Amino acid sequence: MSHLELSRPRPDVAVITLNRPDKLNALNFGLVEELHRTLDDVNDDELCRVVVLTGAGRGFCSGLDLTDPFPDDASRGLPFPRSSMRWQERIAELTVKLSTLRQPVISAVNGPAYGGGFALAMASDIRVASPSARFCTQFIKLGLGGCDIGVSYTLPRIVGAGQAFDLILTARTVEADEALRIGLVSRIATGPVLDEALAIAETLCDYGKFGLESTKQVLWANLEAPSLQAALHLENRSQVLSTTTGELTAATSDFASRKKN
Structure with missing residues (x-):
């Protein structure tokens, strides 16, 4: 059972x-x-x-x-x-x-x-x-x-x-x-x-696939970050990687379209 x-x-x-x-x-x-x-x-x-x-x-x-x-x-x-x-x-x-x-x-x-x-x-x-x-x-x-x-x-x-x-x-x-x-x-x-x-x-x-997954990973990893600088290093790499997925471009276009309407 x-x-x-x-x-x-x-x-x-x-x-x-x-x-x-x-x-x-x-x-x-x-x-x-x-x-x-x-x-x-x-x-x-x-x-x-x-x-x-x-x-x-x-x-x-x-x-x-x-x-x-x-x-x-x-x-x-x-x-x-x-x-x-x-x-x-x-x-x-x-x-x-x-x-x-x-x-x-x-x-x-x-x-x-x-x-x-x-x-x-x-x-x-x-x-x-x-x-x-x-x-x-x-x-x-x-x-x-x-x-x-x-x-x-x-x-x-x-x-x-x-x-x-x-x-x-x-x-x-x-x-x-x-x-x-x-x-x-x-x-x-x-x-x-x-x-x-x-x-x-x-x-x-509704959010980007990579962005959602990486956000969870960074949040848990930075609970153990030894310093603000170390946390920022991880955030920076995650953000740069997220720009390669195409999801930023899609989200920006969607935002611009909704703003015009």
Whole structure:
């Protein structure tokens, strides 16, 4: 049985829906592996320009399914603790995949985003919340360290170190309104959150193919830029390369045509 749905509301937009609604789309081995395969396939799809990630039912993703231990094949036949490390690394690789995917990823957070679900949302490029969305790092509540699946890297860069330390150490729940106020999400949907995410996707698809792809790459790369000068070097090269695609000429002509009318 598939734990994930892939749909294409238009040829250049892929909607990935985590589909374990009875478990609030909690991550088990099957869902993790399906998500890896789907992200790999989407990354190789030259028609796809934007990815929307959401959850089925009333939740986005409630984190790791603690009632569904990973099967033997997840451990690759290795003894503990190496087996657990392989499983840990496999889950954590999802955040790397989302951030390095060629296409921008919009998380349409339609309900609870806890633990691993929180991490997936933080690894996305844009986060849109429904009024019922709730966010919680959760890890430290489970007797684990609070830093997991990339949140110690992504969260401080989204909301700042002070807010991130608070959210990770206390593992308190953040409602949609506070999430917007502290910059955890960029907007709260006034209608169905998936519709809001698809409207953003439509806007992005109107932009140049190279420009959109390179913008995501530069944004993530410059999170680690050692200086303004280093960031400018990367921006400058990306801009010059973008002039070779013909998209600048087309956009300029379109703008001039609309201005005359």
